[in-house]
Every structure is written in C-alpha cells, then in structure tokens.
Amino acid sequence: MKLNELTIKEASEKLKSGEITSQELTQACLDEIEHKDKDIHAFLLVLKDEAIKSAKESDERYRNNQPLSQIDGIPVAIKDNMCMLDTKTTAGSKILENFVAPYDATVISKLKSAGAVIIGKTNLDEFAMGSSTENSAYGVTRNPHDLDRVPGGSSGGSAAAVAANMCIAALGSDTGGSIRQPASFCGITGFKPTYGAVSRYGLMAMASSLDQIGPMTKTAEDAEILFDLIKGYDEKDSTSLSFQTGGAQDLESRNLKIGIPREYFAEGLDSEVKKVIEAAIGKFKAMGAEIIDIELPNAKYALSCYYIIVPVEVASNMGRYDGIKYGFSAEGDNLLEKYINSRSEGLGAEVKRRIILGTYTSSAGYIDQYYNQAQKVRALVKQDFEEAFSKVDLILGPVMPTTAFKIGEKSDDPLKMYLSDIYTISVNLAGLPAMSVPAGNIDGLPVGLHLIGPQLSDSKILKIAQEFENNVLSS
Amino acid sequence: MTYKTTIGLEIHVQLKTKSKMFCGCDNNAEGVQPNTLVCPVCLGLPGVLPVANKQAIGWTLKTGLALNSKIAEHSKFDRKHYFYPDLPKGYQISQYDLPFLIGGQVEIEVAGDKKIIELTRIHLEEDAGKLVHAGTDSLVDLNRAGTPLMEIVTEPCIDSPLSAKIFLQELRSIMRYLGVSSADMEKGHLRADANISVSADEKLGVPVEIKNMNSFKMVEKALLYEEKRQREVLDAGDKIAKETRGWDDAKGITYSQRSKEFAQDYRYFPEPDLPPFEPTKMFDLAKLKAEIPELPAEKRKRYQSEMGLSLQDAEVIAIDQEMANYFEKTAEIVSPKLAANWIINELKIDGLVKIKPEDLAELLKLIDSNEISGKIAKDVLPQMLETGKSATDIIAEKGLKQIGSEEEIAKIVDKIISENSEIVSSIKAGKTSAIGFLVGQVMKETKGQANPAMVNKIINEKI
Numbered sequence: 001m002k003l004n005e006l007t008i009k010e011a012s013e014k015l016k017s018g019e020i021t022s023q024e025l026t027q028a029c030l031d032e033i034e035h036k037d038k039d040i041h042a043f044l045l046v047l048k049d050e051a052i053k054s055a056k057e058s059d060e061r062y063r064n065n066q067p068l069s070q071i072d073g074i075p076v077a078i079k080d081n082m083c084m085l086d087t088k089t090t091a092g093s094k095i096l097e098n099f100v101a102p103y104d105a106t107v108i109s110k111l112k113s114a115g116a117v118i119i120g121k122t123n124l125d126e127f128a129m130g131s132s133t134e135n136s137a138y139g140v141t142r143n144p145h146d147l148d149r150v151p152g153g154s155s156g157g158s159a160a161a162v163a164a165n166m167c168i169a170a171l172g173s174d175t176g177g178s179i180r181q182p183a184s185f186c187g188i189t190g191f192k193p194t195y196g197a198v199s200r201y202g203l204m205a206m207a208s209s210l211d212q213i214g215p216m217t218k219t220a221e222d223a224e225i226l227f228d229l230i231k232g233y234d235e236k237d238s239t240s241l242s243f244q245t246g247g248a249q250d251l252e253s254r255n256l257k258i259g260i261p262r263e264y265f266a267e268g269l270d271s272e273v274k275k276v277i278e279a280a281i282g283k284f285k286a287m288g289a290e291i292i293d294i295e296l297p298n299a300k301y302a303l304s305c306y307y308i309i310v311p312v313e314v315a316s317n318m319g320r321y322d323g324i325k326y327g328f329s330a331e332g333d334n335l336l337e338k339y340i341n342s343r344s345e346g347l348g349a350e351v352k353r354r355i356i357l358g359t360y361t362s363s364a365g366y367i368d369q370y371y372n373q374a375q376k377v378r379a380l381v382k383q384d385f386e387e388a389f390s391k392v393d394l395i396l397g398p399v400m401p402t403t404a405f406k407i408g409e410k411s412d413d414p415l416k417m418y419l420s421d422i423y424t425i426s427v428n429l430a431g432l433p434a435m436s437v438p439a440g441n442i443d444g445l446p447v448g449l450h451l452i453g454p455q456l457s458d459s460k461i462l463k464i465a466q467e468f469e470n471n472v473l474s475s
Numbered sequence: 476m477t478y479k480t481t482i483g484l485e486i487h488v489q490l491k492t493k494s495k496m497f498c499g500c501d502n503n504a505e506g507v508q509p510n511t512l513v514c515p516v517c518l519g520l521p522g523v524l525p526v527a528n529k530q531a532i533g534w535t536l537k538t539g540l541a542l543n544s545k546i547a548e549h550s551k552f553d554r555k556h557y558f559y560p561d562l563p564k565g566y567q568i569s570q571y572d573l574p575f576l577i578g579g580q581v582e583i584e585v586a587g588d589k590k591i592i593e594l595t596r597i598h599l600e601e602d603a604g605k606l607v608h609a610g611t612d613s614l615v616d617l618n619r620a621g622t623p624l625m626e627i628v629t630e631p632c633i634d635s636p637l638s639a640k641i642f643l644q645e646l647r648s649i650m651r652y653l654g655v656s657s658a659d660m661e662k663g664h665l666r667a668d669a670n671i672s673v674s675a676d677e678k679l680g681v682p683v684e685i686k687n688m689n690s691f692k693m694v695e696k697a698l699l700y701e702e703k704r705q706r707e708v709l710d711a712g713d714k715i716a717k718e719t720r721g722w723d724d725a726k727g728i729t730y731s732q733r734s735k736e737f738a739q740d741y742r743y744f745p746e747p748d749l750p751p752f753e754p755t756k757m758f759d760l761a762k763l764k765a766e767i768p769e770l771p772a773e774k775r776k777r778y779q780s781e782m783g784l785s786l787q788d789a790e791v792i793a794i795d796q797e798m799a800n801y802f803e804k805t806a807e808i809v810s811p812k813l814a815a816n817w818i819i820n821e822l823k824i825d826g827l828v829k830i831k832p833e834d835l836a837e838l839l840k841l842i843d844s845n846e847i848s849g850k851i852a853k854d855v856l857p858q859m860l861e862t863g864k865s866a867t868d869i870i871a872e873k874g875l876k877q878i879g880s881e882e883e884i885a886k887i888v889d890k891i892i893s894e895n896s897e898i899v900s901s902i903k904a905g906k907t908s909a910i911g912f913l914v915g916q917v918m919k920e921t922k923g924q925a926n927p928a929m930v931n932k933i934i935n936e937k938i
Contacts, residue, residue: 083522096521103515105522204521209747237524238749312744316554319565320519335560362742371744 003028004075004165008222011168012070015062022055022062022073025168026117029075033120033166040142042151042161044080045088045121051075054117061115070225072115077161077170079154080121081128082213083202084108091204092126092136092154095346096327105202106237107171107213107230114229119167122157126348128178128206129314130154131420134411135350142407143185145445149404152182158216159186169226170216175206176306177399177424179214180436184399184448187438189469190216191223191462194455195431196241198227199234207313208239210306210428220437220465227462241456256464258284259294259392264423264450270402276440276447277398283471284396294388294395298380302426305381307418308374309429311358318355321346353414382430389454394464396451398423399436403445423450433458437465439472476710478673480702481680482639483631486646487624488656489602489664490531495621496601497525497568504618505662509607517621519563524748527552531623534655535575535599536754537763538625541653541770544579544597546760551751552599555741560615561604569626571743574598575754582772583645585638587786592642593630600624625655631670631679636698640691643667648771648794660690671698672715673705680705681715685729687722697722701729774799782811791819801832808836809843821856829860838866846870881929884917888933891916902938910934 003025006014014020030048037043058073067073078084081091083101085108090096104112111118125135133141133156141156143149144164151160155172159182162170172179174192183190191214198213205211215226233242260281265274285291323329323342330345332338347355361370388395400420410417427434432455436448449468453461495502498516516523539546553571579594604620606613627646633639647665650658658665667688672680685701688694700722705715717736720729745751769777771793778789792802792815801822805814817839822830838855841847847855847870858869891913892899902909910931917930 081522083520089521091521099521101522102520201524202522205748207747236526238526239524239747313747316556316566316742316744319556319558320521320563322558322560322565324560325518325563326520339558359742362744364738364740364742367742367744 002032002165004032004168006168007218008071008074008169008225009219011074012072012225015058015073016067018062022058022117023052025073026051026055026075026119029119029165029167032164036144036164036166039147040144040151040160040164040166041139042122042141042157042164042166043077043120044090044092044123044136044138044157047087047118047120051117051119054115058115058117068113068115069229071111071169071229073117074169075117075119075167076111076226077120077122077158077167078108078111078118079124079128079158079170079172081124081173081204081206082108082171083204084118084121087121089121089204090138091128092124092138093321093347093351094137094328095321095323095342097137099327101202103202106199106234108202110230111171120161122155122161122170124157125154125178126351127204127314127318128154128173128175128211129350129354131177131181131417132405132407132411133157133160133182134407135348137348140407143404145187146404148406149445150185150407150409152185152400152404154178154182155190155216156182156186159183159188159190162186162188162216162218169218169222171213171226171230172216173203173206173211173213174424174428175210175212176310176428177421179216180399180424180434180448180450181421183216183436184450185404185446187441187446187448188216188218189220189223189438189465190214190436190448191220191227191458191465192427192434193227193231193458194241194433195428196237196239197231197433197456197458199230199232199237199240201234201236205313205317207310208317209313210310212428220435220462220469223435224459224462224466227458231458256284256289256394257392258289258291259388259395260291261294261296261299261388261395261397263296263299264397268401268419268422269398272442273398273400273402273447276442277396277449280439280449280468280472281396283468287467287471292392294392296381296384296388296426298377298384299426301377302381302429303418303422305374305377306421306425306429307357308361308370309378311354312362312371313358314351314354315356315358315362318347318351350414378429381426385426385430385432385452385454393457394451394453394461396449399448399450400424403442403447427452431455433461435461435465437468476675478675478706478709479677480635481631481672481674482633482636482698483670483682484627484629484633484639484642485668485670486627486629486643487602487666488627488646488650488658490534490623490625490655491657491664492528492530492534492623494528496528496531496599496623497621500621502622504622507618509614509616509618512618513620517563518617519565519620525568525746527749528623531599532575532752532754533758533763534653535597535625536758536760537766538650538653538655539576539579539597540760540764541649541767542576542579542581542594542597544576544594546754547573547575547577548753548755549573549751550575550754552746552749553743554746555600555743557739557741559603560613561606561617561620563604563617563620567601567603568746568749569600569743570598573751575752581642581645581649583638583641584775584786584790585635585641590634590638592638593632595628595630597625597627600626631672631682636695636702639669639698640695643694644691644794645771648796652768652770652796663689667694669694669698671701671705673702673709675709680709681717683715683717684719684735685722686719686732687724689724693722693724696724696727697729700727704729768796771796771799778802778811778815782806784811784815788815788819797827801827801835804832805836805839808833809839813839813843821853826856826860829863830856834859834865841866841870881933884921884930885933885937887917887920888913888930888937891920892934892937899938910938
C-alpha cells in the first residue's frame with residue numbers, strides 16, 4: 001500500500017512504531033499532488049516547503065517519543081476559506097486574490113498545536129457558495145472518480161484531495177451540505193458537526209447562522225479523530241458550545257431506532273441511488289436496528305427557507321469586501337466607482353446573485369414577508385426534527401438525489417443546482433450533526449448514506465458510522 | 476403668533492471601558508497614532524467574529540438602573556447596514572427592536588422649574604472609525620472603530636433650547652458619577668443630535684434634525700437659531716422641510732445637509748454571531764444598583780433641604796462629582812454654607828486637586844473662630860496651593876494670626892530689651908539696623924506667632 005493511501009489511524013500507528021516517518025508520508029502526498037493535481041485541481045495552494053518543515057519537526061517529536069497528538073505528522077488539507085497566518089487565503093474569490101491572512105483560524109491553531117502537517121489549501125465554490133466547485137475564480141475541481149464530473153461543493157477541493165489520496169484528511173465547511181455533498185460525490189466520509197461544536201473563528205463567513213467546519217476523511221474513525229481535535233468551546237466564537245466527549249460507549253446498533261423520512265424518498269430521488277440507500281438501511285436492519293417510518297412535514301419548505309436566510313446573511317457578510325482595505329482593488333474615478341468596479345470585477349456571478357437576493361429580501365417592506373417568515377419556517381423545520389428524535393435515535397436517507405453530475409451540466413441553471421441540496425440543507429437549518437458515509441457505487445460513481453442525529457449527538461453518529469463501515473467492509 | 480417648540484435628542488455616549496465593544500483592543504485612542512489600536516476583529520477582516528464586552532453591557536444596565544429605565548428580559552444585537560469607508564464590516568453591530576433598556580427619566584431644573592425628561596430607549600452599539608481629511612485625500616483611522624457607544628434617545632418632550640442644554644449637562648454629570656464615560660462633548664465622548672420642531676398648535680411640527688453640535692453652548696445656540704428660523708418660515712406662511720441640517724458654529728447658522736423625505740434602509744437583522752441575551756439573568760442587578768452613587772438630582776435636594784445651600788450653589792456643586800465629594804468632606808468639619816461659598820468662589824479646579832478638604836476646612840475654621848479675617852484667608856489660600864503647607868503653618872510663618880494683645884507683646888519686648896542692654900545702647904547711639912535683631916528675638920520668643928510689624932512698632936516706642 002502506498003503511504004498516501006493510509007488513514008489517519010493507520011498512519012498514526014506506523015509513525016508511532018517508527019515504521020514510517022512523517023517526511024516519507026508527507027512526500028508521498030506531495031508526489032501524488034504533483035502526479036494528479038494537474039488534472040483534478042483540488043489545491044489552490046500547495047505548502048510544500050512548510051509541509052516538509054513541519055514533517056521534519058514531527059519526526060523529531062516521534063524520535064523523542066513525544067508526539068503531540070494522534071494527528072502529529074499527518075498531512076491535512078484545508079479548505080481555502082479558513083484563515084491561516086501569513087498564508088494566502090482566497091475563499092476561491094478574485095476579490096481576495098492577494099489576501100494573506102494575518103491570523104490563524106481557531107481550527108488551524110488547533111491543528112498546528114497538534115502537530116499536523118498542513119499540506120495545502122483546497123479549492124471551493126467562491127466563498128463556499130455552490131454545490132459543484134465550479135464557482136471558483138480559480139478554475140473547476142474535477143471528480144477523481146470521473147474527471148468529466150464535478151466533485152460536488154462547496155468543499156469540492158477537500159473532498160477530491162482526500163478521495164485522490166493527495167492528503168490523509170482535510171477540513172471542509174458545511175452551510176447547506178458543503179461537506180456531505182462532495183463527500184457523497186467523491187466517496188469519502190464527511191461529517192458536519194452540531195452547529196457550534198467547532199469554532200467558526202477564522203472561517204470566512206458565508207451564512208453565519210448555518211456555517212460549520214468539519215472533517216473530511218477516508219473513514220468514520222478518522223472523522224472522529226479529527227473532530228475530537230477541532231471541537232470545543234472557543235472564547236473567540238460566542239456561538240461555540242462546550243462539548244462533552246463520550247456518551248456513546250453503550251451504543252449498539254441492535255438497540256437503535258432508525259427513522260426513515262418518507263419525504264427523502266419521494267419524487268426526485270434517482271432510482272439507482274434509492275436502491276443503494278435502501279440496501280444500506282437493510283444492513284442496519286440486519287445489524288439489529290429497528291426501522292421506523294417518520295415524517296418531516298416541513299422538509300418541503302426547507303429549500304425556499306434556506307435560500308431566503310442564506311442570501312440575507314451573505315449580503316451582510318460580503319459588505320466588507322470593498323476593494324479598499326485588502327484584496328483585489330479596481331480603478332475608479334471616485335470612491336463609489338471604485339467600490340462598484342472592485343465588487344463588480346472581484347465577485348463572481350453566484351455571489352452577486354445572493355447579494356442581490358439577500359439585499360432585496362432584507363429590505364424594509366420585504367423583510368417581514370421573506371426573512372422573518374423564513375425564520376418562522378426554520379423553527380418549524382427544527383421542530384419536525386425534534387419530534388422525530390423523540391421517537392428515533394437516528395435518521396437515515398440519501399445525501400444526494402443523484403451521483404456526481406457532469407461539469408457544466410447545472411452551472412447555467414442556479415435553481416437546478418439549488419435543488420441538489422434538498423436533503424442536506426434542513427440539517428443546517430436545524431443545527432444538527434450529520435454525516436455522509438460511502439454506501440456503494442453506481443457505474444463507478446460513489447453514493448453517500450446520510451446519517452442525521454439530534455443536537456450534540458456527534459460522538460454517537462461517529463460511532464454508529466464506524467460500526468456501519470466495519471459491517472460493510474466485513475460483508 | 477405664538478409657537479410651541481419641541482425637541483428630542485439622540486445622544487451617543489462613549490463608554491470608557493478598558494477594551495473595545497467586540498474585541499480586546501485598547502479602548503483609549505486619545506493621542507494615539509492612527510490605526511495602531513486595531514486587530515483583525517475591529518478591522519473587520521474576513522473570518523473574524525465579535526465577542527461582546529461584558530463590562531460595557533453591565534455599565535449600560537447600571538445606567539438604566541440609574542435612569543429608571545426598564546431592563547429588557549430579552550435583548551440581542553442586530554446588524555445595521557450601510558456603506559461608508561470608516562465602517563470596516565459594511566455594517567455596524569447595534570440594537571434594533573430589543574434594546575437593553577426601555578424608557579427612563581432624567582430630572583432637571585431649568586430656572587428653578589423641575590422638569591422630567593422622558594427617555595424612549597437606551598441601546599448599546601459599536602462606534603465606527605473616523606475619516607481624516609488631508610487635502611484632496613480622505614484617510615481612515617480605525618482606532619475608534621469598535622468603541623462601545625451607548626445611544627440614549629429621548630422622547631420629543633424638551634420644550635426649549637435651554638432645557639436641552641441643561642439636560643445634556645445633567646446627563647454628562649450622571650455619566651461621570653456612574654463612572655461609565657468621561658462624557659466630554661468637546662472630545663466627542665458625548666455626541667448629541669437633535670430633532671426640533673415648531674408648531675402653532677399642540678400637534679408636533681415637522682422635525683428637523685440638527686447635527687455637528689460639539690459643545691453644550693453649540694447645542695443651545697444651534698437650537699435657538701433653528702427655533703427662530705422655523706418660526707420665521709411659518710410666519711411667512713411656508714412649510715418646514717423634513718431634512719437634516721448641520722450647525723456652522725463660525726457663521727452661527729444651520730444649513731441644509733440632506734433631505735429626509737426618503738428614509739435610509741439599514742436592513743436590520745439579528746446579529747447571527749452573537750446569541751441573544753437575558754440581561755436580568757446575566758447580571759446581578761441588585762449588585763449593580765448598589766454600585767450607583769447618590770446622583771446629582773438627589774444631591775441638589777439634600778444640599779438645599781438638609782444643608783441649607785441655595786439652589787444655585789447646590790446646582791453648581793452637585794453637577795460636578797469631584798466638587799460634590801470635596802464639599803461633603805469639608806462640610807463635615809465646617810458650616811456647609813461657608814464651605815460651599817469657598818469651594819465655588821475661591822478654590823477653583825486646581826485647588827480641588829491640590830488642597831485636601833480637611834486642609835481647606837482648617838483654614839475655614841480659623842475664619843469661623845475669628846482667628847483670621849476672611850480677607851487674610853483669601854491671601855493664605857493661594858499660598859497653600861503654592862507651597863502645599865497647611866493654613867496654620869502659613870499663618871504662623873507670615874504672622875498673620877493676630878495672637879497676643881499689644882500688652883502681651885510689650886511684656887515680651889520688655890524682657891528682650893532687658894536681656895540685650897548692649898544692643899539697645901547701640902541702637903540708641905544710632906545703629907538703627909540692630910532693631911531687626913531685637914525683632915527677631917521677639918519673634919523667636921513668640922514662636923513666630925506675633926505680628927512682626929507690631930513688634931517693630933512697640934520696640935521703637937520703647938527705645
């Protein structure tokens with residue numbers, strides 16, 4: 001087995017035993033990037049020298065038997081919307097083409113102090129707005145399983161990097177499915193934690209009330225390792241939560257009550273995908289879980305609700321990109337013209353679309369009928385889940401209605417693109433933890449199984465996912 | 476025609492917390508190089524998040540308790556959007572529909588009449604940076620960006636420019652008593668915008684907003700000007716335009732800045748980066764209340780009813796916390812009226828700082844006991860200020876205390892003369908300069924408490 005194909009768990013054990021060095025591991029990933037990324041374009045920035053330096057330092061710690069953590073020396077890729085000190089951080093936008101972050105995001109600080117080797121920054125839809133990584137100002141990322149197809153988005157670069165073994169693990173961010181959807185399309189594990197479980201400090205905000213950072217890994221076990229490292233209350237993020245570890249010890253699948261939402265299997269779900277998901281549910285049943293039909297009656301409103309709330313927050317969060325203080329700056333005869341030109345040239349079509357939508361729906365006279373109404377619907381969506389979780393421990397379903405679509409297939413039709421997020425967004429509206437776990441393939445294209453749990457059941461979901469994974473592997 | 480004037484004020488008070496409203500940067504930007512008290516958060520860099528300053532919230536609640544406002548059970552911050560170069564995020568974190576404080580009153584006295592100024596609300600927000608205009612360029616200084624601002628809005632209930640001025644002075648005083656702001660208008664710690672309308676009947680007229688008033692005097696002058704202007708417009712049968720006008724202090728006029736026919740849309744929505752608050756649960760209100768000192772209005776009453784001061788003296792002293800504290804300490808030792816008179820008329824700001832109240836009391840006691848005259852005391856006070864010595868010491872040194880009768884001094888002179896017969900002879904022989912030696916001996920004998928002029932006179936008579 002090539003070193004870059006190892007999981008965090010495997011690599012960590014080999015590093016500890018001295019069987020491999022972090023330099024070898026890091027070099028294997030760098031070689032793979034060199035070899036594959038011309039075609040895939042998962043990375044916007046490869047931190048070659050810095051990574052080798054970190055790897056050397058890590059090896060020194062292992063030689064002294066003092067590794068800092070289980071991910072000490074492990075090459076990790078970072079979605080390029082997370083700020084990293086003295087490192088170009090673009091969010092896939094032209095308006096930040098020359099922006100060098102003067103500080104570390106909390107997750108980056110945590111990775112650094114755990115000894116991780118940060119190998120590069122990955123491509124994304126501009127400011128995480130998109131479902132295909134086609135909206136990047138720096139070119140599209142391709143799906144390692146089929147280079148004509150999208151890797152999903154917005155964390156498409158991270159998903160492709162993990163899937164193509166160009167790194168051992170990665171961080172993504174999920175506002176409406178941006179971790180789970182590309183994980184599903186690329187056949188990796190993507191975990192979106194409970195809102196607030198991981199600090200957002202240093203994550204360039206898209207929709208602040210929904211954004212959440214999470215791990216993108218090769219296995220559920222790795223997701224848990226990485227999640228345990230980045231989670232926890234952060235005094236710099238007032239929406240972050242103190243998080244108890246454990247609580248999942250006594251879990252066994254045979255005691256589980258699993259809810260299957262009728263709405264997630266209705267019209268629009270590809271019949272082949274449906275079969276894969278039903279087979280996966282069958283495995284849970286075989287493992288002894290009780291399968292219960294549930295209803296999420298307001299799920300049908302989630303999409304419209306989401307596409308009102310998100311643009312309002314986007315319009316607000318994008319206000320700071322004025323071309324004056326940092327980043328790309330266009331010429332203009334006066335201040336207003338400079339603003340207009342900088343934003344017109346610096347921001348892409350999807351970002352502009354959401355700014356315009358959000359400005360409209362939050363303006364006086366419209367905010368009640370749109371934004372405030374959407375917040376009420378959001379509460380109902382949340383309530384649906386609360387009711388469901390009074391009866392079941394876990395909800396299962398598809399992550400995506402289809403497998404990865406072709407590059408360019410939906411990029412001219414925003415509405416069609418938005419519809420691909422139908423199963424993932426309600427989770428963000430409710431702030432729940434959820435996960436995409438590989439469940440099978442259709443014509444070589446991966447399908448992800450969606451695991452959704454109640455708030456703060458993160459550890460539980462991660463454990464159940466591992467059990468499922470082991471079961472699939474052994475069968 | 477007789478007109479009714481109605482004024483409402485919107486006041487921004489800069490809180491003097493140690494750090495800014497949503498980050499850890501130093502909040503005191505006075506005399507500091509531009510853009511040095513900044514961090515990723517107050518610069519509004521990508522990815523940053525605000526963290527609310529608990530002290531600022533606590534001080535706001537304390538202000539509310541002092542002003543009889545209702546403290547909201549549920550409160551939150553909102554984003555107020557507008558585009559301006561000194562606003563780093565493109566929005567200001569402010570409060571929209573759930574301010575920390577609702578209602579409230581401030582009691583003032585205008586020419587002997589008590590007036591209650593009703594408050595609408597008080598909320599907390601962050602300040603923007605400031606623009607510095609240099610030739611054709613405008614430069615941005617973000618040191619002030621993120622300074623906590625308390626916005627106090629009054630009802631349209633103020634009946635005259637003078638009342639407006641007195642209210643603002645009272646408010647400044649309260650802020651200082653509470654220790655939450657330096658509230659210096661000239662330095663922009665306290666900024667006031669006014670809405671003023673004039674009408675011929677009981678209905679409110681068309682409000683005109685007045686800005687750029689940077690001192691209490693300017694507030695009164697600008698409002699007087701505006702009151703007169705609006706009356707003249709109405710007298711001429713014209714209509715008042717709903718607009719914002721600026722005060723030009725040099726010219727002494729208000730001038731039209733922009734029309735307010737179309738309200739600006741700030742697109743307020745709840746700040747998603749800061750969870751809502753339950754202020755009454757977040758703070759120990761009883762403890763906050765206990766921290767509130769006696770405020771100027773109460774002091775004014777007490778000084779008049781219990782200490783016998785005139786309204787005017789009570790007002791002058793009570794408005795200034797430092798002076799009030801000084802007065803109260805002095806009045807523990809000497810009569811309040813005497814203390815008030817001296818503190819107001821003689822002590823001046825320098826004296827408040829350099830002379831201790833008990834030292835002033837010592838001086839005043841000497842007047843009270845007729846040991847020195849008031850006139851002499853007025854000479855002593857500057858010397859106390861200059862030398863730092865006590866009144867008694869100065870009086871003794873300078874022989875200002877009229878101790879000993881002429882007979883008493885004569886007795887001592889006799890004694891000195893008999894002890895210094897040789898000197899006396901030399902004086903009699905014409906060496907008059909030796910008299911000084913005898914005077915010195917007498918002073919020594921009296922420990923300097925005799926009046927040297929009198930001693931001189933007696934010696935001359937005796938020899």
